[in-house]
């Protein structure tokens with residue numbers, strides 16, 4: 001196994017699957033979609049996902065067999081050597097604490113699943129003059145514009161500019177002139193469940209029930225499906241409370257750490 005930083009290979013996928021005790025296919029899909037670079041020794045692997053064009057945050061991960069204090073330091077070194085990364089983020093289970101000085105606690109991250117019981121009875125009304133649209137009915141530029149505005153105060157992920165595939169589930173709220181006011185989108189997964197997100201309302205339309213209505217509409221049409229999502233557990237816009245009110249339950253509590261690299 002090479003210890004040089006390199007684009008992940010099939011051999012890395014196999015090595016990581018053994019290290020993290022998960023299936024090779026699952027790891028290979030992760031490595032492909034995340035385009036990670038990796039450095040691996042016999043008992044540890046460290047990976048950085050470089051930021052997409054125009055973005056500044058990279059994401060890091062490590063997998064360690066037994067205990068190793070080196071992984072966190074190695075990850076920071078790898079991130080520093082990665083072009084374009086100014087902030088490195090990692091998430092760990094809330095009971096695992098990183099006490100390495102460059103890692104600063106940023107906020108908590110919760111994964112949630114819908115309880116499978118709290119389905120709405122009817123389509124909620126949208127604030128006038130908004131109307132509902134499906135993911136395929138909206139111009140990509142209009143969506144991208146709304147997404148970038150809505151995600152300015154979203155700390156979990158930066159809005160994407162490159163999509164491997166477009167969201168195939170969800171609902172948008174659109175003004176009479178075709179502007180997107182809000183969106184609750186999702187991706188169907190191979191196991192039949194739906195991963196919700198991105199979810200957002202542009203600042204000028206917030207606090208008028210747009211997200212409440214969109215989420216209700218999506219839930220109405222998703223009865224019986226397993227819906228999951230990931231949210232900033234201390235979101236300044238209160239997204240986590242909105243999901244809890246719609247029947248979502250917390251399945252894991254993580255803590256997001258950040259390292260400022262520049």
Ligand SMILES: CC(C)(COP(=O)(O)OP(=O)(O)OC[C@H]1O[C@@H](n2cnc3c(N)ncnc32)[C@H](O)[C@@H]1OP(=O)(O)O)[C@@H](O)C(=O)NCCC(=O)NCCS
Pocket residue numbers: 150151153154155182197198199200201202205206207208209210211212213230231232235237238239241242
């Ligand atoms: C989180 C977010 C999507 C909420 O969107 P929103 O359209 O403002 O949400 P709603 O209006 O449905 O609900 C927000 C508040 O308005 C209130 N509200 C709901 N319907 C209302 C109505 N008809 N009139 C006035 N207020 C209303 C809700 O009670 C809620 O208040 P509370 O949180 O104090 O209880 C939005 O703030 C956002 O885009 N945040 C940044 C992106 C983000 O974090 N997304 C989550 C990713 S996981």
